[in-house]
Amino acid sequence: MLKRRNKISPNFSMASMTDVIFLLLIFFMITSTVVSPNAIKVLLPQGKQQTSAKPLTRVIIDKDLVYYGAFGNDKEQVLNIEELPGFLQSCAAREPEMYVALYADETVPYREIVKVLNIANENQFKMVLATRPPENR
Template sequence: MASMTDLIFLLLIFFMITSTVVSPNAIKVLLPQGKEQTSAKPLTRVIIDKELNYYAAFGNDREQPVTLDELPGFLQSCAEREPEMYVALYADVSVPYGEIVKVLNIANENHFKMVLATRPPDSTDNE
């Protein structure tokens, strides 16, 4: 009986160690830092509203409607204007995660630096 217990603990330790070594295949995203840091690089904005409409803008330009197919070309033209730009993704809270991943994949395939825009938590939120 003692050998069965030893075997179970040995397997438990083995799986605990290997699970910390193996990193999941995740999408790498450059997250924004604290409010002390200001972005000196031009920012390209991609917005997805709750109706799944896409909008994009470079710098201080006004947002213009784009389709998902037009987005890579728009981002490439922005990168030609400013190679060190960041792409900020603003998505409504009701947007399915799959739509967000589509934009992240476009940015990843074209080697753009991405940030996800968030809002600070409200004091009334209990999440």
């Protein structure tokens, strides 16, 4: 009589392998949220030469939402938002090729900035958005 050998099949449990895969998945999901920032960093170029200066009208909005306006090197004067179109038109009458520079405090809501941009767009003025207030204030 022939004796049969008992074949013992190895039992391999996939449970521990799936646990490891899920732990790795959770690890990579958590670290990927830490690695990618929520804001885009932009390095702006810096020029060494000044561009040809065109006549500039300044509109300044401070943190208290008070509007100031000045043409060229004139001193800033307090304006209402209703007075701004007339002020800009009078500056354009003095110099038709002027640019309007908007200086707004970083706490100013966007709707206030958009109001000034809309006024400039309606009157076809060239706008420049500035990041720092003028140094000679």
